[in-house]
Amino acid sequence: MTAADSLDHNSQMTSLRSAAKRKRSQAQFIRWLLLFTGGIAMVMPIIYMLSTSLKYPFEVYNLNLIPEEPTLDNYRYVLEDGRFFGWFTNSLVIATVTTLCNVLFDSLVGYVLCKYTFPGRYIVFIAILSTLMIPTEMLVIPWYLMSSAFGWLDTYWGIMFPGLMTAFGTFLMKQFFETVPDDFLEAARIDGLNELQIWWTVAMPLVRPALAALAIFVFLGNWTAFIWPLIVTNSQEMYTLPVGLTTFSVEAQVEWELIMTGAAISTIPTLIVFLIFQRYIIRGVVMAGLKG
Amino acid sequence: MTTVVLKNLVKAYGNTQVLHGIDLEIKSGEFVVLVGPSGCGKSTTLRMIAGLEEVTSGEIQIGGNLVNDLEPKDRDIAMVFQNYAIYPHMTVRKNIGFGLRTSKLSKTERDQRIDEVAAILELTNLLERKPNQLSGGQRQRVAMGRAMVRNPSAFLFDEPLSNLDAQLRTQMRLEIKKLHQRVGNTIIFVTHDQVEAMTMADRIVIMKDGVIQQVGTPLEVFYQPANTFxxxxxxxxxxxxLNGEVGGEDLQLDNGTRMSVPLNKLSKGQKITVGLRPDDLLVKENEGLFSGKVSLVEPLGSDTLAYVDVNGTEVIAKASGRFPPAIGDRVNLHSAAENIHLFDSNTGEAIQ
Structure with missing residues (x-):
């Protein structure tokens, strides 16, 4: 190869490299653009919610993001309204109890389905999974009939019972328990622990990320649940927060600024839960082999 | 310390039988190694002794008691697993003390026991660490500590060194042997590594396809193998x-070579297999059982392994490390008569 050939080859390589670099930057730009658009689409409603909560009623239908005359009167009104605190408490109790029950029952069932062999195990698992295919709207009528028959209408139990255990949670936990080596359980068995102790002392701490992820899913789901609490409750005292907020819409008008204020306050517990457990949620979803 | 007796132990999964009647008597304080290739049933046997697998038929006795239907915790055994099975969410102290949770010892006694075991295993400085802050060897020691702390009658080891690198494996081999010398408990150790078996065992149990092939001391199984396996x-x-047939005055190998071996226990026309350990088959200049052409050499330092083509059959022989033969050299291979092993070709059994 002559010196001229070598020079030619080098310049060709350089131009190829810069073309590849250009292509990479373009792809990067498109990726960022898509993410930015997605981010804006997700954040805008929240910003609007906050913005509206700071507006006077006359300004609600203006689409400006920054209120002309910002006010905290809406917050004062909502917080001073005794009903709001009651709805908040109802939601908190229901979401917390349901979350604890899910963490307990879903992990127990998931553990048994994963770590024990018994006749019909596969059928039970499929049966549980198949309930994921039934939309909530279809289940509402039987749930209502059940609640009515057992006298659970307008009670905490009536609101909570359909969600105390979920097929999704069971599946999530079962998937996670697959990652716990059987050696751990057998070692504990030899060390003299009974099966319940093994589950609680050995298996549960090893699936903490999944428990956290499950807790977040269940808490958020129950905190924002609307249809079932609306159907099963009659008195305003038993309303949950999302149901209670609808009382701000009356026949004549919808008080958007109050609804948005209530919604803004109601996001606080979910934000706290998410901030505490956020590092687990991604790991939990990834390890369960699900697309978040 | 305790004896472990297996009587006609059978294990089947559905219609598939994986253990075909294991009979074994392990003396109190003995270090027995179960060795064999993957799928030979050694781990299944160990797990049945531990109570982690149900017995299809037969008997397991530990310390003279029939334990077939006893829970693992009631068998007074401790087991060290291949993957250590030390809990990642607990400190070394908690891991070692885990087995004492169900004991009736006071906290002070428990701590004292943990400290003693940690001192023996040189883990005292690591007691407050989590497993992810330990090296492979340290984790292995923690696993051993957890087994030791309960002071069981017998230790069961299920391929505990498989995950370690070669150097660490050698070190841990020594540590386990020292541990046995110190505590003197009965140890049943499963491995697929024959070097581990040879170096650690009082007796070796060699298994294949769910059947015991031979039980003996390391030297017995090495020098007097029961069969070709x-x-x-x-x-x-x-x-x-090397396969062959007994001729009138010597042995005629299938590759056309003739070999002089003592024929007093053989009958003419009998098909036999000649076994020669590479260490016992020496490259010589003049004398030899047979000769061949060197196809490959592997220098090991003090010795050289020479791969020699003997009329189409490749054999491995030992040559000088300092003056190794060259590839293509024609060499004579010699073995002393007492180092020649003869096996019946039909049954594979040794001809004593």
Missing amino acids: VARFIGAPSMNM
């Missing part, structure tokens, strides 16, 4: 096997 499995490189 044991002969090839024990020793590295594997024993050379």
